[in-house]
Amino acid sequence: MLIVEADHVWKEYSLGEERVIALRDVTLRVEEGEFVTIVGRSGSGKSTLLHLIGLLDTPTRGQIRIRGRDVSRLPDSLLSAYRGRMIGFVFQTFNLLPTLTAWENVALPLRIVNVPERDVHFRVRDALERVNMLHRAWHTPHRLSGGERQRIAIARAIVHDPLLIVADEPTGNLDSENGLAIVRLFLTLHEEGRTILLVTHDPDLSRVGTRRVVLKDGRIIREEKLSERDRREALRVLAGRE
Amino acid sequence: MGVLGMLVRMAWRRLRADVTRTAFTLLGIGLSIFLLSSILIISTSFTASLRELLEEFGGNHVYVTPGLNPMPGGNAHVFHDETLRALRGVNGVREAIGIRLAAYQVGVGGETRILPVMFITLGNPSVVADAYKFTSMLREGRFFQSADEPGVILGADAADKVFSRPVHVREILRVDGKAYRVIGVYGKLGTPDDRNVYLPYAVGQKDFGIRAYDMIDLIVQEGVDTASLEERVERLVKRLEGFTPLVLTPEAVQEEVSDTLGLATAFLSMLALVSLIISLISLANTYLAIVEQRRREIGTLRALGMQRWQLALLIMIEAGMVTLLALLAAYVLSILVLTLLTPVFRQALPTYQLIIPSHQLVGIGVIVLLAAMLLAALPSMILQREEIISLLRS
Numbered sequence: 001m002l003i004v005e006a007d008h009v010w011k012e013y014s015l016g017e018e019r020v021i022a023l024r025d026v027t028l029r030v031e032e033g034e035f036v037t038i039v040g041r042s043g044s045g046k047s048t049l050l051h052l053i054g055l056l057d058t059p060t061r062g063q064i065r066i067r068g069r070d071v072s073r074l075p076d077s078l079l080s081a082y083r084g085r086m087i088g089f090v091f092q093t094f095n096l097l098p099t100l101t102a103w104e105n106v107a108l109p110l111r112i113v114n115v116p117e118r119d120v121h122f123r124v125r126d127a128l129e130r131v132n133m134l135h136r137a138w139h140t141p142h143r144l145s146g147g148e149r150q151r152i153a154i155a156r157a158i159v160h161d162p163l164l165i166v167a168d169e170p171t172g173n174l175d176s177e178n179g180l181a182i183v184r185l186f187l188t189l190h191e192e193g194r195t196i197l198l199v200t201h202d203p204d205l206s207r208v209g210t211r212r213v214v215l216k217d218g219r220i221i222r223e224e225k226l227s228e229r230d231r232r233e234a235l236r237v238l239a240g241r242e
Numbered sequence: 243m244g245v246l247g248m249l250v251r252m253a254w255r256r257l258r259a260d261v262t263r264t265a266f267t268l269l270g271i272g273l274s275i276f277l278l279s280s281i282l283i284i285s286t287s288f289t290a291s292l293r294e295l296l297e298e299f300g301g302n303h304v305y306v307t308p309g310l311n312p313m314p315g316g317n318a319h320v321f322h323d324e325t326l327r328a329l330r331g332v333n334g335v336r337e338a339i340g341i342r343l344a345a346y347q348v349g350v351g352g353e354t355r356i357l358p359v360m361f362i363t364l365g366n367p368s369v370v371a372d373a374y375k376f377t378s379m380l381r382e383g384r385f386f387q388s389a390d391e392p393g394v395i396l397g398a399d400a401a402d403k404v405f406s407r408p409v410h411v412r413e414i415l416r417v418d419g420k421a422y423r424v425i426g427v428y429g430k431l432g433t434p435d436d437r438n439v440y441l442p443y444a445v446g447q448k449d450f451g452i453r454a455y456d457m458i459d460l461i462v463q464e465g466v467d468t469a470s471l472e473e474r475v476e477r478l479v480k481r482l483e484g485f486t487p488l489v490l491t492p493e494a495v496q497e498e499v500s501d502t503l504g505l506a507t508a509f510l511s512m513l514a515l516v517s518l519i520i521s522l523i524s525l526a527n528t529y530l531a532i533v534e535q536r537r538r539e540i541g542t543l544r545a546l547g548m549q550r551w552q553l554a555l556l557i558m559i560e561a562g563m564v565t566l567l568a569l570l571a572a573y574v575l576s577i578l579v580l581t582l583l584t585p586v587f588r589q590a591l592p593t594y595q596l597i598i599p600s601h602q603l604v605g606i607g608v609i610v611l612l613a614a615m616l617l618a619a620l621p622s623m624i625l626q627r628e629e630i631i632s633l634l635r636s
Contacts, residue, residue, distance in 0.1 A: 081547065081549075098259070
């Protein structure tokens with residue numbers, strides 16, 4: 001089933017008086033259960049595409065459709081509701097709230113949409129168990145390592161059972177050991193049936209998914225399906241960096 | 243817990259995370275509210291206490307003075323005996339007391355001071371004593387027993403503070419060189435009258451040659467229509483003396499006192515209000531800085547699906563908590579300080595008692611709270627117009 005679809009999407013920015021075209025006529029479809037990686041150099045437009053699909057930004061032209069519904073021109077309140085219920089974000093810099101405990105950070109997406117407190121308890125517990133961080137639930141982010149913070153961020157991204165997990169350079173701020181652990185976590189989530197869209201500039205990391213999209217100068221220049229062998233090889237290379 | 247519970251918890255954590263900033267914000271708003279609430283409590287307490295004093299001193303008195311100055315001796319005109327007699331015959335008047343105030347050298351032993359001497363007519367001393375509640379206000383001795391008794395009664399300060407030692411009943415006091423025995427000493431009233439030396443008017447006529455009155459005090463019957471009485475008195479004085487007097491009814495005196503206090507209160511409140519507004523503006527400024535610091539956090543919350551109104555509410559709750567704490571602390575502090583100051587105020591006004599205008603305080607609290615929350619929310623509302631991406635990149 002088609003989860004999300006970017007259809008002939010353009011994105012232009014104003015940089016002072018200059019117009020910058022970040023995406024040019026990009027079309028991308030993500031099916032349920034896929035693990036799509038987007039790779040490209042800095043300025044290729046990969047993060048812009050991720051932001052558009054994650055409903056953090058709106059396209060200048062073209063459509064973003066979630067389960068067939070065009071969401072590219074929705075009012076802010078509805079976009080927020082879509083984001084809150086259907087998307088799980090994992091950021092490069094973790095973006096945990098420093099004054100909240102790990103548990104409270106994970107509970108945020110549920111509380112924002114007013115999930116009953118008993119459900120919050122079970123779902124947060126389950127999410128923390130999945131990322132193996134239940135033992136650190138009552139620590140605030142400053143008492144956690146980078147890898148632990150990213151695990152908490154991933155728990156926050158899956159706690160509300162979103163349609164799509166979008167991850168923007170999730171290993172960018174981690175050492176190779178922690179980076180690999182996070183990659184393995186994503187693979188486990190994918191095996192559990194979750195749909196993942198991951199952006200990276202790392203060619204090896206971009207090969208751990210089921211499909212790889214290469215962007216250059218705002219255009220998709222290549223799309224390739226990855227085999228189980230490709231993925232094992234990528235993991236082996238990543239492990240070799242330790 | 244729900245959204246609101248989560249927002250409250252997040253706001254509380256934020257306040258605790260930055261204790262210094264929270265403390266300074268608390269101090270700024272708290273001090274302004276302390277000033278405002280103290281002024282309000284003092285004004286309410288003084289107005290009520292003065293009203294009580296006026297009622298105690300004579301709710302049935304109508305003061306007739308020759309001009310705008312209500313104090314004896316403060317006007318160009320004076321009243322004469324014919325007017326006093328005529329006023330005694332006005333319907334509704336129980337007694338008319340003529341008063342003359344003059345300054346004389348007053349001596350005890352070898353000491354001499356200049357003091358105000360008040361000569362009062364004592365047509366019927368018992369009525370006068372009763373009307374003024376003079377007997378009950380005497381702390382020592384008695385009131386005059388006849389209209390021409392050559393004795394003096396001293397105000398509390400005249401007896402206690404003017405000379406190097408307190409003056410008591412039965413001592414000899416010289417007024418302008420003439421010797422009189424002290425027959426009574428008043429308790430403290432907390433008014434300028436505490437420095438007076440009282441002598442019967444008839445003694446003043448005989449010994450000092452006084453022939454006119456600076457003020458006439460009408461003791462009126464219960465339930466008399468003071469507005470109509472005022473008119474009749476004005477007409478009568480105009481006919482006999484050739485000028486229109488100032489007639490101060492109890493209501494007018496109370497109004498005068500309330501107006502004067504109200505004016506002082508309004509002025510002081512204005513100052514406190516300005517300081518409060520400055521504090522609230524600095525609160526908005528503080529929150530402008532806070533939301534600027536928290537751009538990424540705001541971006542993250544928006545990315546997680548938080549609505550704009552929820553974010554504004556988060557900042558409002560945070561500002562509301564600080565303001566509520568400041569309000570409570572300021573109210574408790576002002577009540578505590580003013581309770582401690584009550585004995586000091588009682589020296590100036592013996593009937594003074596602390597009255598807490600709870601309705602007004604709650605009203606002010608609600609207004610300040612709402613203003614603080616709205617002002618604090620403004621910067622976050624402005625910030626939320628920015629794209630989430632730009633917030634996340636901060």
